[in-house]
Amino acid sequence: MDVPLPHLDRPFDYLVPEALDAEAQPGVRVKVRFAGQLVDGWLLERAESSAHPKLAYLEKVVSPVPVLSPEVARLARAVADRYAGSLADVLRLAVPPRHARAEKAVTAADTPPSTPVRGEPVDPRGWRDYPAGPALLRALTDGRPARAVWSALPGEDWADRYADAVAATVAGGRGAVVVVADARDLDRLDAALTAVLGVGRHVRLTAADGPARRYRAFLAARRGDVAVVIGTRAAMFAPVERLGLVAIWDDGDDLHAEPRAPYPHARDVLLTRAQLGDAAALVGGYARSAEAQLLVETSWAREVVADRSVVRARTPAMAPTGDDPQLARDPGAASARLPSLAWTSARDALRADLPVLVQVPRRGYVPSVACADCRAPARCPHCAGPLALPSAQGTPACRWCGRVAAAYACPECGGRRLRASVTGARRTAEELGRAFPGVPVRTSGREEVLATVPGAAGLVIATPGAEPVADGGYGAVLLLDSWALLTRADLRAGEEALRRWMAAAALARPGTAGGRVVVVADGALAPVQALLRWDSAWFAARELAERRELGFPPAVRMASVTGVAEAVGDLLAGARLPDGAEVLGPVPADEGRERMLVRVPRSRAAALAEALHAAAGQRSARKAADPVRLQVDPLVLF
Numbered sequence: 001m002d003v004p005l006p007h008l009d010r011p012f013d014y015l016v017p018e019a020l021d022a023e024a025q026p027g028v029r030v031k032v033r034f035a036g037q038l039v040d041g042w043l044l045e046r047a048e049s050s051a052h053p054k055l056a057y058l059e060k061v062v063s064p065v066p067v068l069s070p071e072v073a074r075l076a077r078a079v080a081d082r083y084a085g086s087l088a089d090v091l092r093l094a095v096p097p098r099h100a101r102a103e104k105a106v107t108a109a110d111t112p113p114s115t116p117v118r119g120e121p122v123d124p125r126g127w128r129d130y131p132a133g134p135a136l137l138r139a140l141t142d143g144r145p146a147r148a149v150w151s152a153l154p155g156e157d158w159a160d161r162y163a164d165a166v167a168a169t170v171a172g173g174r175g176a177v178v179v180v181a182d183a184r185d186l187d188r189l190d191a192a193l194t195a196v197l198g199v200g201r202h203v204r205l206t207a208a209d210g211p212a213r214r215y216r217a218f219l220a221a222r223r224g225d226v227a228v229v230i231g232t233r234a235a236m237f238a239p240v241e242r243l244g245l246v247a248i249w250d251d252g253d254d255l256h257a258e259p260r261a262p263y264p265h266a267r268d269v270l271l272t273r274a275q276l277g278d279a280a281a282l283v284g285g286y287a288r289s290a291e292a293q294l295l296v297e298t299s300w301a302r303e304v305v306a307d308r309s310v311v312r313a314r315t316p317a318m319a320p321t322g323d324d325p326q327l328a329r330d331p332g333a334a335s336a337r338l339p340s341l342a343w344t345s346a347r348d349a350l351r352a353d354l355p356v357l358v359q360v361p362r363r364g365y366v367p368s369v370a371c372a373d374c375r376a377p378a379r380c381p382h383c384a385g386p387l388a389l390p391s392a393q394g395t396p397a398c399r400w401c402g403r404v405a406a407a408y409a410c411p412e413c414g415g416r417r418l419r420a421s422v423t424g425a426r427r428t429a430e431e432l433g434r435a436f437p438g439v440p441v442r443t444s445g446r447e448e449v450l451a452t453v454p455g456a457a458g459l460v461i462a463t464p465g466a467e468p469v470a471d472g473g474y475g476a477v478l479l480l481d482s483w484a485l486l487t488r489a490d491l492r493a494g495e496e497a498l499r500r501w502m503a504a505a506a507l508a509r510p511g512t513a514g515g516r517v518v519v520v521a522d523g524a525l526a527p528v529q530a531l532l533r534w535d536s537a538w539f540a541a542r543e544l545a546e547r548r549e550l551g552f553p554p555a556v557r558m559a560s561v562t563g564v565a566e567a568v569g570d571l572l573a574g575a576r577l578p579d580g581a582e583v584l585g586p587v588p589a590d591e592g593r594e595r596m597l598v599r600v601p602r603s604r605a606a607a608l609a610e611a612l613h614a615a616a617g618q619r620s621a622r623k624a625a626d627p628v629r630l631q632v633d634p635l636v637l638f
Contacts, residue, residue: 012034205238389418565586
């Protein structure tokens with residue numbers, strides 16, 4: 001039943017009246033009477049008998065179309081168990097809301113279900129820069145469950161490579177599901193697949209396309225009219241028959257995490273699906289996440305990387321502004337927002353009639369407080385929160401804890417003078433427009449995200465994730481305000497900074513063609529070193545080793561319990577946590593709530609989820625008033 005109460009998370013038996021016998025097939029939507037009310041439900045299976053002596057009848061079959069496939073039902077149960085959630089919540093994510101008009105149009109067409117059509121073997125030329133790439137395509141064509149973690153080269157057209165992998169899977173007579181982070185990536189992949197497979201051989205599944213179009217695409221996949229489904233995280237449960245490949249691009253993007261209970265991550269759902277269905281899996285990106293590195297280190301997947309000689313040939317020339325040689329030439333680089341190296345790189349590219357990309361971590365006008373001597377961000381000495389100046393002559397105070405930092409001293413240079421600065425995409429566009437008069441300036445961000453820009457001289461100011469592709473590549477890429485990414489109070493700050501930088505740097509021309517990337521940061525920092533060498537695998541291995549030593553995900557399994565203090569304590573007191581579980585906290589959350597963390601070894605992950613779900617069921621059975629939010633593997637810990 002579509003009831004999210006944890007203590008009702010189990011199947012219920014009902015009798016099927018003779019009038020509904022033909023329509024009441026496994027997978028259809030139904031209505032049943034429960035506790036005196038009509039509720040929605042799913043018919044999971046038909047049985048000859050029941051252990052319960054007295055049963056009620058089904059009230060109605062909402063639609064005779066079996067939208068819930070057995071494979072997706074098994075997957076939904078596995079996902080609910082992994083994330084300590086209920087099956088009803090997962091099915092609400094897996095199957096889009098019914099659109100009667102779209103359903104009638106599809107069923108009226110009465111086209112017989114089709115199966116994947118075998119094609120010719122895929123030309124592996126696009127994967128030859130990666131020694132294991134051709135073998136991956138052969139495995140997909142042969143229908144073998146190959147599992148790969150792919151680190152893309154700079155300038156790589158990842159959409160074409162994914163289209164090759166999908167075409168190889170279809171050539172072997174099987175289907176594929178590919179998940180990307182946003183609509184812009186989906187458009188690129190859509191165009192690449194159309195060029196390789198032809199028109200009408202795949203569908204897009206995304207909530208942004210609207211209810212009718214989304215439901216039509218879902219039914220086309222469920223009926224077997226198409227063998228390939230691509231989309232945003234809504235596509236991770238797509239009902240593809242004879243599934244041979246699940247793939248995800250840029251798995252570190254937080255858009256892959258579902259914001260609704262039980263908060264599953266698209267990467268984990270797809271990997272679970274590959275495990276249950278004995279399908280191949282492809283996890284790709286310019287940067288590698290710690291979770292992807294764990295797949296490699298545990299031998300669940302093999303890495304697909306290029307030789308270092310190929311990496312050096314494809315990588316643009318990269319330079320930091322904060323290393324010792326650069327500081328010796330330009331002492332002001334430590335405090336300048338646009339050091340001379342970045343300014344000259346932009347000037348040279350514009351003179352060569354090439355576009356310049358400037359990545360700014362924030363949009364608009366963002367006020368901040370920094371050291372007047374070295375420009376280091378001013379942080380609270382008590383909680384590391386950002387400081388604010390109430391007035392021009394005021395005493396700095398923390399925005400988080402509210403404490404006054406009257407005796408503030410910069411931890412970098414010891415300076416005691418603070419200055420208010422304004423950063424952001426709009427402010428940067430204004431400043432660079434004055435620095436390079438007569439040069440076209442474009443911005444790409446939340447208000448308007450550009451897909452492409454001309455290959456002629458021009459400045460493009462973009463926030464992370466909104467960088468447009470330039471025809472022929474950018475002559476220079478400037479990565480400004482690196483402190484805004486590196487100093488985030490987040491376990492994944494370094495990983496996220498590297499992922500953002502590599503995504504922007506990948507759009508530059510190779511160094512042999514004049515491409516250059518300048519990162520305004522200290523060259524000794526580990527994320528900067530990984531960027532300069534284009535070696536995200538090294539950084540991911542380093543991050544995973546540190547998290548394993550400190551006991552942080554993904555080396556361990558963690559769950560967060562958030563709510564008012566009494567409710568959190570009540571749930572944890574009633575939970576039969578597995579042996580070896582550590583309870584950490586509390587830490588303050590939002591709106592007067594607190595968060596407790598529970599940490600267990602990965603081998604005890606299933607027991608932890610079961611214990612928390614059972615405790616939540618006890619609270620819901622008692623009709624506890626204060627809600628508690630359960631989240632397994634949360635993106636934000638503190």
